[in-house]
Amino acid sequence: MRRTNDAERSTRKFVFDYFVEHSIAPSAPEIAAGIGLPLGQVKDSLHALDEAHHLKLLEGTSRILMAFPFSAIATPFRVTREDGRRYFANCAWDSIAFHPMLSEPVRVDSFCDRCGKAIGFRLEDGKGIRLEGPLPSVLLALPAARWWNDITRTCANTMVFLGEEEARSGGSESNAPLEPGRITVDQVAEMSVPIYSGKLNREYDRPPARVIQAAFRQLGLTGPYWEL
Numbered sequence: 001m002r003r004t005n006d007a008e009r010s011t012r013k014f015v016f017d018y019f020v021e022h023s024i025a026p027s028a029p030e031i032a033a034g035i036g037l038p039l040g041q042v043k044d045s046l047h048a049l050d051e052a053h054h055l056k057l058l059e060g061t062s063r064i065l066m067a068f069p070f071s072a073i074a075t076p077f078r079v080t081r082e083d084g085r086r087y088f089a090n091c092a093w094d095s096i097a098f099h100p101m102l103s104e105p106v107r108v109d110s111f112c113d114r115c116g117k118a119i120g121f122r123l124e125d126g127k128g129i130r131l132e133g134p135l136p137s138v139l140l141a142l143p144a145a146r147w148w149n150d151i152t153r154t155c156a157n158t159m160v161f162l163g164e165e166e167a168r169s170g171g172s173e174s175n176a177p178l179e180p181g182r183i184t185v186d187q188v189a190e191m192s193v194p195i196y197s198g199k200l201n202r203e204y205d206r207p208p209a210r211v212i213q214a215a216f217r218q219l220g221l222t223g224p225y226w227e228l
Helices: 006-022 028-035 039-051 092-102 144-149 151-158 164-169 185-196 209-218
Strands: 064-067 078-081 086-088 106-111 118-124 127-130 137-140 159-162 182-184
Touching: 006 028, 006 039, 006 064, 028 039, 064 151, 078 092, 092 106, 092 118, 092 137, 092 159, 092 185, 118 185, 127 185, 137 185, 144 151, 151 159, 182 185, 185 209
Parallel strands: none
Antiparallel strands: 078 086, 078 106, 106 118, 118 127, 137 159, 137 182
């Protein structure tokens, strides 16, 4: 794995700090002005960060679409901090991942992907806490090895919440098997720790696949479906 260079670290740090403060993505010129580097170097850094899976650019541009877990566009996944600041997350998993990234309690608001009912819960001390209704489950509907084939589609369409009734039925009306990628909020919170904890630090590096795989196995997520 190629190590992130100094310009890339400065660019990544500015992007995440900007999202934390403003809830939106900075432009490449804003990053360049903020860290004192030439615009061309910042654009090169953004594309390198895209290749390294730190963020996702809008195809064919240097504009930020995602800086995981932040979304630069409106989504059905809202995260609210104790001080009232709110963010859009890219998917169900990313909404939960705000908790280990920020190291503070957060509220998540979303919808059941199948019935459309509102979902709301808190995360505190690594656990989901019920609010208006029962905790949802999280469906990661693609095998892990396919997540990064098209991360925009993966986040937008295949990492979603299921409300209690939908999670319990699990397709039983058609006698279909339960989805192998359906897990609990607490499992997602725990599997997020090695990836998202410390992400706001300048020296953060994405953990290697073996570390993420070990976290999956520790939660009992084994077998071909969970192989990266």
